[in-house]
Structure formats: C-alpha cells, structure tokens
Amino acid sequence: MIGVMLSAIKILGIVLLVIIGLALLIILMVLFIPIRYKGKIYFKKVPDINLNVSWFFKFLNVNIIYKDRLDIIGKIGWFFKVYSNKDEEDKDTKKEEHLVSEIIQEPIAGKETITVEKTDNNTIIIDNHNKAEDNKQIEELDSQEKRKSKQKKTKEKKMPNEQSKINKIVEKIKDIHYLLTYEENKKVLLMMLEKLRKLLVHILPKKIVGYFKFGFEDPATTGQVLEGLAIFYPLYKDNFKIVPMFYDEIIEVDISFKGKLRVFYAAYVALILWLNKKKIKTRPR
Incomplete structure (x- = not known):
C-alpha cells in the first residue's frame, strides 16, 4: 500500500515538474524569441x-x-x-x-383613424391624426420653455465654475514647470528619454531597400522636402535611394523593410521607466 502511494506521489511530482518546465519554456520563448x-x-x-x-x-x-x-x-x-x-x-x-x-415582410401599421362625434344638432368629424399633431406641438412648446429655464440656471452657475477651471489650469502649468525645471527631475527625465530612444532604435527596421521618387510644382518645395529627408539618412543609408524630380510633379514609392522586437528588451525598458517614474518629484503644495 505504501509503495503504491509513493509511486503515485512520484508520478504527480513528475507531472508537476513537466508542467512547470513547459510553462518556463513558453515564458522564455516569449521573452527571447x-x-x-x-x-x-x-x-x-x-x-x-x-x-x-x-x-x-x-x-x-x-x-x-x-x-x-x-x-x-x-x-x-x-x-x-x-x-x-x-x-x-x-x-x-x-x-x-x-x-x-424582415422589415419588408412586416405589415404596414399606424393607419390614420377618424372618429365621429354626434351632438344634438350637428355631426362633427374629428381626425385623430390632426389631434395627435396638435398635442405634439404643445409638447414641443413646453419642452422649449423648459430648455430656456435650464439655460438661465446654467448661465448663473457657469461663472464660479469657469473661475475654478482657470485656477486648475494655472495649477497644472505650475506643476509642469516644476517638473521640467527641478534639477533631480531633469536627470531622471533625460535618462528616461535616452531609454525610449534606444527602444525606438531597437524597434525600427534594420534593413530598408527601395526608392522614393518625388517632385512638386514648385522646385523650392522639392528642395525643402529633400532637406528634411536627409535627417533620416543614418536609417536608410545606401540601400534606399531618394530621387528628387525638380521639374516634374510626381510621387512614386517602392519600399521593402525588415525588423524585429524582443519582448525581453521592451519589458526591461518598461521596468526601468516605471521604477524611475517614482523618483520624479512633484511640486510641494
């Protein structure tokens, strides 16, 4: 009996170890592949x-x-x-x-009904549809009066609310100014920006091949666009060609690119940003 129990415990232990090993393997694959x-x-x-x-x-x-x-x-x-x-x-x-x-198959409803009322001398025919229209007009007039009264009340309440909103905006501006000018905050923010820059470089394509041919009606505009694209030369270098057409109005693009992202590196950067966020000091009240 004891031998059976020990063998059962061994089997359960092996199954648990296999499950834990598979879970660790999947986590490592997600992080590093x-x-x-x-x-x-x-x-x-x-x-x-x-x-x-x-x-x-x-x-x-x-x-x-x-x-x-x-x-x-x-x-x-x-x-x-x-x-x-x-x-x-x-x-x-x-x-x-x-x-x-279904809508087409439904019968047409809401037909107009007419009622007849008899008095001692005359017979009066009343169209119920016209009655309903009159009731609607009365309801609309009532709703308009209610709206006007609400608008008057809201105008009276707006003055203090607007003042409080202005105060809140001023306080937020002071908070942002303190955040950006305090020396310790500057160091932390610069470090966080550097980490974000490295993450962006990690995500951006490592290989870009193709060409971008462009031209505008005004040659000066073409030159300005070419000047702006020159900033990104370290990204595409010699594999990607930029062809300015100063005397033709044309836009033609043919780009192929490849890149990758490791979840481990993104998680590492996110953890550093989260830890350093706690170091940022807010304005004392």
Whole structure:
C-alpha cells in the first residue's frame, strides 16, 4: 500500500515538474524569441501595401494587405485561421440582408383613424391624426420653455465654475514647470528619454531597400522636402535611394523593410521607466 502511494506521489511530482518546465519554456520563448516584421509598400497613383508580423517561424502570423480594400488575416499553428475581416464583413452583410427582408415582410401599421362625434344638432368629424399633431406641438412648446429655464440656471452657475477651471489650469502649468525645471527631475527625465530612444532604435527596421521618387510644382518645395529627408539618412543609408524630380510633379514609392522586437528588451525598458517614474518629484503644495 505504501509503495503504491509513493509511486503515485512520484508520478504527480513528475507531472508537476513537466508542467512547470513547459510553462518556463513558453515564458522564455516569449521573452527571447523576437517578433519579426517585414513589409512592402508600393505607391504609384494607387497604394499597394503588404505587411507581415510573425513569431516563432510563423507559428503566430498576421498578414495585413491593402490593395483597393483592407484584408487582415490572423493564423495560429501555421494552418489554423483565427481571424479574417472578410469573414466578419460577410457575416455583417448577411445580417443586414436578413433585417431588410424582415422589415419588408412586416405589415404596414399606424393607419390614420377618424372618429365621429354626434351632438344634438350637428355631426362633427374629428381626425385623430390632426389631434395627435396638435398635442405634439404643445409638447414641443413646453419642452422649449423648459430648455430656456435650464439655460438661465446654467448661465448663473457657469461663472464660479469657469473661475475654478482657470485656477486648475494655472495649477497644472505650475506643476509642469516644476517638473521640467527641478534639477533631480531633469536627470531622471533625460535618462528616461535616452531609454525610449534606444527602444525606438531597437524597434525600427534594420534593413530598408527601395526608392522614393518625388517632385512638386514648385522646385523650392522639392528642395525643402529633400532637406528634411536627409535627417533620416543614418536609417536608410545606401540601400534606399531618394530621387528628387525638380521639374516634374510626381510621387512614386517602392519600399521593402525588415525588423524585429524582443519582448525581453521592451519589458526591461518598461521596468526601468516605471521604477524611475517614482523618483520624479512633484511640486510641494
């Protein structure tokens, strides 16, 4: 009996260890296996966009395609489709068609009724529809009077409320000024901005290939745009060409890019930002 109990405990222990090991393996995979993305954008009068986001050799995969219409397809386990906006649109159209058919089949209601009232000398015919219209007009006049009275009351209450709002805005401006000018806050904020910059560099595409051909009616505008794009030269370098057309009005784009994001690095930066947020001192009251 004791031997059976010990063997059962061993089996339970092994099962628990396997479950814990699998959970740790999944967590490590999520943290260290990068989320990869790649895309292709082509534009010449009509946009043609294709974006793919995947994880673990496309075990999780999302395709976003835009050509005349937007198509989003999500897959899990390489073959199983879990989401498609085409299917959702088809369901919505079927529901609308069903509702329209039900409305058409319903009988027409709300016919006008006429009542006849008899007096001693005359017979009076009364249209109930006209009665209802008169009642509606009376109700509308009553509602207008009520609105006017409410507006008067709100105008009287607005004066102190507006003053309190102005005071709140002034207090917020003082808080922001203290936050940005206090020396210790400056150091913390600069460090946080540096971490955000590194995260942005980590997320941005590592490889950009293609060209961007552009030109405007005014050659000076083309030169200004070229000057602005020159700031981003370290990102695209020699693989991506910018072709200014000073005497033609044209916009043509053909871009292919790849990049990745490690969840571990994003979580690390988020943790540092959260810890340093507590170090920021607010204005003493």
